[in-house]
Amino acid sequence: MIGPLLVDPPILQAPMAGFTNYAYRQIVRDYGGAGLQATEMISARGFAWLDEQQAEHPDRLWGVREEPKPLAVQIWDNDAATLARVGRRLVEEYGVSVVDINFGCPVKQVTDRARSGSYLLRHPEKMGEIIEQVVAACAPTPVTAKIRLGCTRDTINAGDVAEVVEGAGAAALTVHGRTAQDFFKGDADWERLSAVRKRLRRIPLIGNGDLDSAEKVVLAFERWGVDGVMIARAALGRPWLFQQAAAALRGEPIPPEPTxxxxxxxxxxxxxxxxxxxxxxxxxxxxxxxxxxxxxxxxxxxxxxxxxxxxxxxxxxxxxxxxxxxxxx
Ligand SMILES: Cc1cc2nc3c(=O)[nH]c(=O)nc-3n(C[C@H](O)[C@H](O)[C@H](O)COP(=O)(O)O)c2cc1C
Structure with a gap:
């Protein structure tokens, strides 16, 4: 459950900028198996600016209004009031089922220039403030957070951050098992990711990183004890992976790769x-x-x-x- 929303199966399609647009989501939906899909990340400031200009909202919201739900929209910024305002608009006008806040993006434009994304992992108190305001603005629609293990290998703080995220009222936490410094290098650290579970009392932990087969998805639940999984890159060219993973989770034979x-x-x-x-x-x-x-x-x-x-x-x-x-x- 993500707040009042049943995510069944507990397999989530990750947000990926430049990729997880309406067309991709539709293809994934056709195969089935993803309990919750997500848009690309959307700049809250950009959305607010377009609003002021009375201009069209970003291309990244293509299809969202009419799209079958449940659907999560992901937003990023470091200003709590802007995120809260945009979150509310997305709930009211676009009917999104979940508002996810990005605290994991390691790209310089977002971190160094906009002090957002994974930059905020250095400032858990600021994250708490943001989440509280977005939760209040979007209620009863659930608000979730997506983080990495930390900013650097020396400053891993996902456990502490998890407590802040839960305390501020988020309905779920997704952890990508790498630091921002890692970008996509090396293997995701599922041991550290799994340790975050103990720091949460109420909300589900969604594990993310390197899940590229139905078998690995089953292992994530059985060995690492996560409550849900999120798949990103491996499903870009294999949108049927969610369907395969869902079958494996139900204990059914894994459907073969399409011809x-x-x-x-x-x-x-x-x-x-x-x-x-x-x-x-x-x-x-x-x-x-x-x-x-x-x-x-x-x-x-x-x-x-x-x-x-x-x-x-x-x-x-x-x-x-x-x-x-x-x-x-
Ligand atoms: C091209 C690309 C774009 C991404 N865009 C986003 C994004 O918009 N928001 C986000 O939270 N993560 C984004 N990510 C990170 C993924 O959601 C995911 O956390 C990461 O790829 C690890 O999962 P994987 O090993 O299954 O790919 C992006 C990753 C890639 C490769």
Missing amino acids: LAEQRECLLKHQRLVAERFGEKKGVQLMRKFACCYAQGRRGARAFRSHVATVQTTAEFLDVVTRYFPMPM
Whole structure:
């Protein structure tokens, strides 16, 4: 449970900037298995500024209003009042089911320049203040927090931060088992991640980091004692991973990987959704990186990547996909 919301199965689709847009979420939804999906992170300040200009809200909110729920929206900033105001708007106007606050982003633009994301892990008291205000503004919609283990390997403080997050009224905590300094290097530290469980009394702990198979998801529950899991990168080119993990959690046989022809169909559906929204030029640009995710790990992926990187039109994109995909394993 995340506050009043039943997340079933307890497998969450992670927020990923530049990737987890409406098209991706729709593809994941078609396969099933994700109990809660999330948008890309949205700058609360950017949203508020567009509001003042009476301009369109960010592209990153594409589809959210009409989308099937439950759906979490993730916001970032360091100003409690702005986050609270934007959180409320997202609840009221967009009908989101969960407002998640980003305290894990390690990118300099967010940390050094905007003193937000993982920068705030150095200031748990400030995090508490932010969460309290957002919780009050969004009630009864639950507010959650996503953190890393700490800023650096020497300043791991996820346990202390967890107590602050819970004390401030958050309904769940997601921990990515790396520090901000690690970025994505090395393996996620599930031992340290798991230790955070003892520091929470009421709210669920969602574990995140390197879950790339149904078996690893089951292990996260059985060995590391988390209450939920969140999957990010591994499901970008394998959106059926949630379905596989959900079956494994229920103790059922894991569905096989879709055939290559089915995978290509999935990629082409993804492309159609993106093109409908963004038009040909931007749509093709966006799809280049998704197509590379789908091809990852397959023989011929390198050649595919170099070809797809240069396509400019939908026709060229379809041509490359048809020629190179499906590719033999
Ligand atoms: C391209 C990319 C974009 C990401 N964007 C976000 C984001 O917007 N918000 C967030 O909380 N985490 C973001 N993350 C981090 C992921 O949600 C996740 O915590 C991290 O990738 C570890 O999980 P994984 O090993 O399953 O990929 C991003 C990661 C990647 C690779």
